[in-house]
Amino acid sequence: MKFFDYETTGSRLPYPALIEAVFHIFNEGCEVPRRHIHAVDSSDAASTLLIMPAWQKDKFLGIKHVTIYPENGKKHGLSGLFSTYTLFDAANGMPLAVIDGNQITCRRTAAASALAARYLARKDAETLLICGSGNVAAELAAAYAAVRNIRRVYIWNINENGAQKLAEQLRGQGFAAEAVTDLPRAVGASDIVSCATLSTVPLVLREWVKPGTHIDLIGSFKPEMRESDDALFADTSVFVDTEEALDKSGDLLSPMAAGVFTREQVRADLEDLCRGRHAGRMSDEEITVYKAVGSAAEDLAAAVLVYQNGKD
Template sequence: MLHLDANATAAPLGWPALIDALRRAFVEGCEVPLRHTHRVDDLEGRGGTVLLMPAWRPGHYLGIKTVTIFPGNTDRALPGLHSLYTLFDARTGVPLAQLDGNEITSRRTAAAAALAASFLARGDASRLLVLGSGRVAQHLAPAMRTVRPITQVRVWNHRPEGALALARQWRTDGIDAQAVTDLRSAVEQADIVSCATLAEAPLVRGEWLREGTHLDLIGSFTPRMRESDAACFSRSRVFVDTEEALAKSGDVLGAMAEGAFDAAQLQGTLAQLCRGERPGRTHEREITLFKAVGNALEDLAAAELVAGAMLAQ
């Protein structure tokens, strides 16, 4: 069995190729059981969450991702999320490779957001605001620039030094990027607002969203986590990566509890957008919202790209 480090895992996952692979995967589909979620408490009462996410295409590949999420790691100067991805032959069950799950997760998450934006953001969207400065956040500017003509990027983080560092990194890549501290003003000026945080209380307020904005909520993925208030949902046409979000997203559940949204108002899933079964943006003034909790289909599509590169060697 091969063991690929972060660099070897990331090398085949260029943005155009990965976004296209996700689009094809959502059109074709695969077997995706519900994820297993378990709480892991520590002696200090903080702890974290472990996720087990399997997916397979009969006759092709089987993949299983193991993810640990410990938000308190930020106080320890450690990433809040770690993961491993194991790829098997779906015909025999033989393990083929262990991939860097952090690269698989962060890149497919950003690519799924960009894929959704290709349907939901205005065609002329040029101003991107990123909330967060972690592994997923750092990929959002290049991923979004693949599908929309982004010329200006602003980044906000609850720790300002994180935003400053990420903006500096993007500038070295030739992107017009600046850190901001006034979140409301930054949201009001953005065409795309992309949230990639582990927040447990709303950051973005619906009243801040101007007409034509696309709001992207891809950080929170449990009922305890929330990046937006209920007004964001009441003002938007809402799409999700998978209907699992209706039961597991704190953003969705919070909006439901406050009477701002219900399942009947859901406009569609990412698969339905990719298959042309539901319309994306219908006019320039509407506000669109994409809520993602992650889908093992996305992991498998990314891992298959890596596998293809391995076999070509």
């Protein structure tokens, strides 16, 4: 059995290849049971354990374990999320590899958003606003640059210092990046708005969004979590990664409870887009919203890419 640490895992997940790997697993199909979500008894009241399995018949089987402790940064100066991934041979159950799950989670999340944007963002989109400055947020510019010609990146974070640090990091990668404090203005100036936060209150409001914008909502994976207001779903084209988003995300549950949005209004999921069952964006004026809660299929695609690229 092989072991892939943080650095090795990242080096085997370049975005062009990873985006294609995620595309192929949605196109081919994958068995993905509903994730297990468990509240953990801890001094961090919101601590959570996620268990996410997935497999393709006689190919590969994988399980990701994720711990989420939102107060880690404030209390301990640590990341709020840790994870590990175990990959097996699906034909015989033999363990093949233990892989750093943090890299898989961050990179596959960004890659899936970029894959969705390949269908949903305007072809000429070039300005990206990132809300958040954590590990996933740090990957979004590189992922989006693999599918669109990103010329400018704005970063907003509730902690301005975090936005400044991420902007500096992205400038070191060659992006024209700057931290911003005026969120309404930044939303209105951006072609793509991608939120990767643990927020429990709406950040992006419909009234700020200009025609033709693509909104990518990553963070809300529990009912109490929000990154947008109800109005954003009233008159826009809404897409999801999987149907599970409709049962888990506060961004969708709240407007459904308010009666401004229904499950039937979802245009398509990521599998529909990858298989050509829906064309995605229909006009340059359309506002598209993509709500993701993550899929274990994406994790499996990334883990297989790490394992196969790492073969001697």
